[in-house]
Amino acid sequence: MAVTIKRLIFGKNPRRTLIRAGLVVVFSIIIFRFVLVTMHLSGISMEPTFFDGQMSFANRLAYVYKDPERGDVVAVRIRNSGRSIFLLKRIVGLPGESIGFKDGKLTVDGVSLEEDYLSYSSDWNRSPVLCGDNEYFVVGDNRSMEIERHALGRTTLSRIVGKVIF
Amino acid sequence: MNIKTITTAVLCLTITGFLLRGCFTGPEGQIRKQLSEVEELVSYEAGESELGALGKAKRLGEIFTEDVAIELTGFTGAKKLGGREQVQQAAMAARSEASSLQVSLYDVEIQVAEDKMSATVEATGQAKLGQENSTMVQDFVFTFENTSEGWLIAKVMTVEALR
Secondary structure, three states: OHHHHHHHHHOOOHHHHHHHHHHHHHHHHHHHHHHEEEEEOOOOOOOOOOOOOOEEEEEOOOOOOOOOOOOOEEEEEOOOOOOOOEEEEEEEEOOOOEEEEEOOEEEEOOEEEOOOOOOOOOOOOEEEEEOOOOEEEEEOOOOOOOHHHOOOEEEEHHHEEEEEOO | OOHHHHHHHHHHHHHHHHHHHHHOOOHHHHHHHHHHHHHHHHOEOOOOOHHHHHHHHHHHHOOEEEEEEEEEOOOOOOEEEEOHHHHHHHHHHHOOOOOOEEEEEEEEEEEEOOOOOEEEEEEEEEEEEOOOOEEEEEEEEEEEEEEOOEEEEEEEEEEOOOO
């Protein structure tokens, strides 16, 4: 019986099994330390795309070789040295663009933009702000919230931790 | 050596360790302790008694200097508080705005001045409001002063994460 259990745990070749287990551990550490950011979502600003209490993952390497694009959902560091708390937001404005809200519609350089990922109606109004050379305008998908209770605005590329995968 | 001697030695070492830690906590340790107190005293559960709330508000005030200046912007709207009493009043008033509140501070970074008389602390605050089931996140900068009453908060300012 004991031999069967031992065989079940360690396999035919215990040494090989241990090496495999070690590799899995090392691989997991590399993935979760350098590639993926695991997040436990809290708050309603990204509803209905993401919900309060949901788990989510962001790819840290997404913007190593390419720049963020409009529509990407990203994890944003609250401050440069922040490690524990991120804001989950959608990029709606790119460097050099002027971003505002008029009667609930997003405006880019004064032109109203359709956003097919939105489900809730909005009545937001906000004067346009110009994104700097290295700045992106981010906002949540839940625009039915009061604009005063919703964190939105410009952030720099260095604060964007990664692109949210799911 | 028998087991009794070993147990006594371990116990003595543990107690000595705790005493040394308590006696020689540096400014950083004392400031972190104060911030933990702030977290605890600002937070409240639904159905908290008025006496309990008053006690907590009083203790909260004692963590701030008499002439503390607080400037808040962001989710709570622009608010300015001046002095310990206003902090205590605001703590009581907050209880009428939400049934429960859980405040936590993350990524606390402390920079103590060379003369060890003041310190600047950056922290990210997370507030969970019970009734509304909403979470708010806000960056803060605290200025601590080393007074005869210990390290007290002399200034609090919010920092906008997105501009």
